[in-house]
Amino acid sequence: xxxxxxxxxxxxxxxxxxxxxxxxxxxxxxxxxxxxxxxxxxxxxxxxxxxxxxxxxxxxxxxxxxxxxxxxxxxxxxxxxxxxxxxxxxxxxxxxxxxxxxxxxxxxxxx
Amino acid sequence: xxxxxxxxxxxxxxxxxxxxxxxxxxxxxxxxxxxxxxxxxxxxxxxxxxxxxxxxxxxxxxxxxxxxxxxxxxxxxxxxxxxxxxxxxxxxxxxxxxxxxxxxxxxxxxxxx
Numbered sequence: 001x002x003x004x005x006x007x008x009x010x011x012x013x014x015x016x017x018x019x020x021x022x023x024x025x026x027x028x029x030x031x032x033x034x035x036x037x038x039x040x041x042x043x044x045x046x047x048x049x050x051x052x053x054x055x056x057x058x059x060x061x062x063x064x065x066x067x068x069x070x071x072x073x074x075x076x077x078x079x080x081x082x083x084x085x086x087x088x089x090x091x092x093x094x095x096x097x098x099x100x101x102x103x104x105x106x107x108x109x110x111x
Numbered sequence: 112x113x114x115x116x117x118x119x120x121x122x123x124x125x126x127x128x129x130x131x132x133x134x135x136x137x138x139x140x141x142x143x144x145x146x147x148x149x150x151x152x153x154x155x156x157x158x159x160x161x162x163x164x165x166x167x168x169x170x171x172x173x174x175x176x177x178x179x180x181x182x183x184x185x186x187x188x189x190x191x192x193x194x195x196x197x198x199x200x201x202x203x204x205x206x207x208x209x210x211x212x213x214x215x216x217x218x219x220x221x222x223x224x
Binding site for chain 1: 146151152153154155156159169201211212213214215216217218
């Protein structure tokens with residue numbers, strides 16, 4: 001089936017450092033969504049991107065959707081311990097199709 | 112979140128027994144989904160529903176069935192539990208329309224021994 005690949009799987013950072021996770025698809029995505037899951041918790045919806053080249057910001061988080069709509073990134077500036085968790089991207093390959101989740105990037109932040 | 116609850120939260124069952132997990136929502140959303148989460152595999156769709164008695168298979172549906180006789184309840188049944196079905200199961204609803212902005216339940220941790 002159609003897949004969404006996410007890298008890296010794990011990332012350790014020192015508090016205050018930046019963090020980026022990348023999401024890639026071999027085929028064009030209709031949209032991309034990002035979720036955050038705290039340890040022991042459930043995924044929580046962060047944002048959806050729809051347009052080619054779209055960039056959205058939420059405080060220290062910056063989300064980008066590639067021009068070809070095949071990749072996306074989530075960048076966190078100056079990480080804090082509250083950023084700890086697993087970040088998932090999820091995309092639909094055709095309008096109306098199911099969301100396909102990437103494998104997630106687990107972020108660990110050293111205080 | 113959006114009035115979605117899963118039960119039970121934890122369950123241990125024996126191989127070969129049937130198990131039913133329940134997802135209940137209080138806001139009359141049309142779209143509901145069951146996922147399983149395993150290390151190294153992320154979230155994989157088991158079954159989904161677009162309304163009462165309208166269900167379909169996801170990518171890992173073998174060994175699972177679902178029912179939706181009321182808008183508010185989406186039941187996932189493991190017909191004969193196997194150790195490979197040990198997992199965390201999440202129910203989700205789509206609050207912004209089909210496939211938009213899922214709200215997840217708190218999950219059910221199922222162990223098959």
